[in-house]
Amino acid sequence: MxxxxxxxxxxxxxxxxxxxxxxxxxxSGIVRGFSGFGGALIFIPVVSAALGPRIAVPTFYLxxxxxxxxxxxxxxxxxxxxxxxxxxxxxWIAQPFGAILLETLNPLALRWGMAAMVFAMLALLxxxxxxxxxxxTWLTFAVGIFAGGIGGATGISGPPVIAYWLGGRTDAALTRxxxxxxxxxxxxxxxxxxFFKGIFTAQIFFYALLVWPCYAAGLAIGARxxxxxxxxxxxxxxxxxxxxxxxxxxxxxxxxxxx
Numbered sequence: 001m002x003x004x005x006x007x008x009x010x011x012x013x014x015x016x017x018x019x020x021x022x023x024x025x026x027x028s029g030i031v032r033g034f035s036g037f038g039g040a041l042i043f044i045p046v047v048s049a050a051l052g053p054r055i056a057v058p059t060f061y062l063x064x065x066x067x068x069x070x071x072x073x074x075x076x077x078x079x080x081x082x083x084x085x086x087x088x089x090x091x092w093i094a095q096p097f098g099a100i101l102l103e104t105l106n107p108l109a110l111r112w113g114m115a116a117m118v119f120a121m122l123a124l125l126x127x128x129x130x131x132x133x134x135x136x137t138w139l140t141f142a143v144g145i146f147a148g149g150i151g152g153a154t155g156i157s158g159p160p161v162i163a164y165w166l167g168g169r170t171d172a173a174l175t176r177x178x179x180x181x182x183x184x185x186x187x188x189x190x191x192x193x194x195f196f197k198g199i200f201t202a203q204i205f206f207y208a209l210l211v212w213p214c215y216a217a218g219l220a221i222g223a224r225x226x227x228x229x230x231x232x233x234x235x236x237x238x239x240x241x242x243x244x245x246x247x248x249x250x251x252x253x254x255x256x257x258x259x
Contacts, residue, residue, distance in 0.1 A: 024042065024043055024046045025047075025214040025218065026214045026217065027241060028041075028043035029068075029215040029221070029222065030221050030225070031218075031222060031242075032218070033071070033218060033219035033220065033221060033223040033224075033226070038242065039060075039064070039218075040156050040158065041245065041246075042241055044056050044060050044155040045111070045118050045156075046245045046249050047060070048107075048110070053102065054103075054107060055203060055204060056155070058200055059204050059207045060155050061190050061191050062191060062194075062200065063211050063215050064215070065191050067212060068184070069184045071184070071219065072183055072184020072185070073184055076181055078173070078174070079177040079178045079180075079181040080178060084178050084181050084185075086137050086138075086140040087140050087161070087182055088182060088185055088186060089141060090140070090141040091144040091145070091151070092186070092189050093148065094149040094152065095149075098150065098151060098153040098154075099153070101152070102152065102153050103197070111249065113153070114156055117150060118242060118246040121158050121242070122246060139164075140164070146160045147186075152190055152193070157186070161179070162179070165178060165179065
């Protein structure tokens with residue numbers, strides 16, 4: 001598929017893999033809308049297994065721009081900029097290097113890296129391990145550099161950010177706002193980088209247009225569940241979904257995803 005023609009769009013709608021991607025998008029949006037993170041942990045590894053990382057990663061960021069980013073912008077007044085800005089600065093510096101890795105690394109190596117990042121994130125969530133030290137500006141900046149590098153390459157920057165921020169004494173609402181704002185501005189930055197590097201091809205725009213409504217709907221559903229559904233129950237389901245996505249995204253299980 002090299003164009004955005006009506007014929008190409010119609011043909012894609014007849015493929016089972018397309019609806020598999022759409023369903024994955026809806027689930028990832030619900031998880032992201034509820035918790036403030038986790039969408040990439042489900043969407044990117046699974047869709048990378050179906051379409052390849054050089055389609056999945058930019059497709060996620062492009063659809064995220066028009067759906068999740070507004071939620072982050074809405075949280076600007078609720079976040080703590082003294083905590084968010086050093087993280088963002090580090091991320092912005094490292095993201096171009098991550099984009100280079102996305103372009104140049106072997107797709108198979110990228111997918112194994114994605115699976116490793118998802119399993120690392122799942123381990124953090126399940127074990128409850130967090131950084132317990134005193135947050136420092138230089139350390140926040142360093143975490144941002146690491147997150148920006150791996151995020152630009154794999155789209156999965158959650159493990160260092162979540163482990164660092166969820167370990168403090170900040171209340172849950174403020175932490176959620178910080179995460180939402182961080183991801184909004186870091187996602188906008190990587191979109192700009194991908195655009196100028198020519199990573200956003202016609203094929204990427206095609207899939208982004210296809211999945212964006214589902215991701216936006218999932219975000220809305222997840223946001224409504226926040227504060228309504230049982231946090232413990234929802235998170236258990238979310239963890240299970242993340243684990244499933246990590247397993248089926250591994251290259252050795254390509255037969256489960258690809259026809």
